[in-house]
Amino acid sequence: MHFRAEHTAARAPVPSKGTEDVLPARTFENLARRVTEHTGIRLPVSKKQMVEGRLRKHAHALGMALTGYxxxxxxxxxxxxxxxxxxxxxxxNKTDFYREPDHFEHLAGYAVPQLLKHQRPLLKVWSAACSTGAEAYTIAMVLAERAGAHRFRFAILGTDICTTVLAQAERAIYDADVATAIPGPQxxxxxxxxxxxDVRIVPExxxxxxxxxxxxxxxxxxxDRDVDVIFLRNVLIYFDKPTQTAVLRKLLRHLHPxxxxxLGHSESMIGTELGLKEVGPAVFRWK
Structure with missing residues (x-):
């Protein structure tokens, strides 16, 4: 099955030296600009203290001050x-099991029956910003429940830009408290x-x-360019308008007619502006 993307290993960094532990405004601006160019994520000056706090510990572990790093x-x-x-x-990387639960109700009650009308041999679902995997495994639970009665096959791909959360997603181990959002039968x-x-998702x-x-x-x-369902929720809000449009246009190239x-509920207008047919709250169907 080709329904996957490539992942390459990273090399360890080489330490350096620095003298300051608070970022000058110009340094932060340059770093924020590079982050935006690489990820699309905007880092306004209001995020400066957050960025410093998250990077400082890692810089110190390398024997470097923050500015030098x-x-x-x-x-x-x-x-x-x-x-x-x-x-x-x-x-x-904010995520939860069954977050925005009406989407999973829509998936099970409307989207899957509509897709099965076309006798697709394998339903493909892409969680395009999967974080720690809670969304992808929620989708798996929802589809497993439907597959028991309707006998269809499915595969799920979860992708993310953050390698740390991907490692947790692959381990599929979560705090027991996080799993309380999962309905009892599941x-x-x-x-x-x-x-x-803690709990772990079952092997099957x-x-x-x-x-x-x-x-x-x-x-x-x-x-693959014949994906049946794409989830991209609460990610576009971090991008500017041109980037939102560009990302959605690229995603749609992979969505089967x-x-x-x-999308996230706060992002529904973005889909509407692209001429997509809205079939539920922040849910769109490709022509």
Whole structure:
């Protein structure tokens, strides 16, 4: 099955020296500009303290002061993998199981029956900003429930720009408290540890979900072009208007005719402006 994207290993960085531990305004502006160019994520000056806090610990672990570390990055002397560590540190990875639950109700009650009318041999779902995997595994639970009655096959691809959260998604281990949002009947898809402090998604569900690194700012996405459902929720809000439009246009190249696109509820106007047919709150169907 080709429904995957490539993931390459990173090299370790080489330490350097610095003398300051608070970023000058110009240094932050330059770093923010590079982050935006690479990820599409905007870092206004109001985020400066947050960025400093998240990068300072890592810089110290390398034996560097914060300014020296950022100067090293911006000078182009650091390996590419080091900038990925910056991306991992500053990205927002808010996610939950069954977040915005009406979308999963729509998926099960409307989208899947519509898609099955076309006798697709394999339903393909792409969680395009999957974070720690909670969304992808929620989708897997929802589809597993429907597949039991309707006998269809499905595969899920989860992608994200942050390698740290992808590692957790692949482990599929979560705090037990996080799993409380999962409805009682779906708890059969969870394995509990002896101390009951955490849970893990069962192997038969994990086998149906793949994870891979992907940057939405890339010109092309190494993903199949006949995906039935794409989830991209609460990500576009971090992009400016031209980037929002460009990302959605690239995503739509991978959506099968008649497929469904799920955006965050605060992002529904973006889909409307692209001429997509809205078939539910922040849910669109591709022509």
């Amino acid at each position: 950022c100067d090293w990055l911006l000078a182009g002397d650091a390996p590419e993998a080091e900038f990925q560590r910056v991306v991992d540190a500053i990205t927002t 708890h059969r898809y969870l394995l509990r540890s002896r101390k009951a402090d 569900l994990r086998r149906l979900v793949r994870f891979a690194h992907l940057n939405l700012m890339d010109g092309r996405y190494p993903v 008649g497929g469904f696109l799920y």
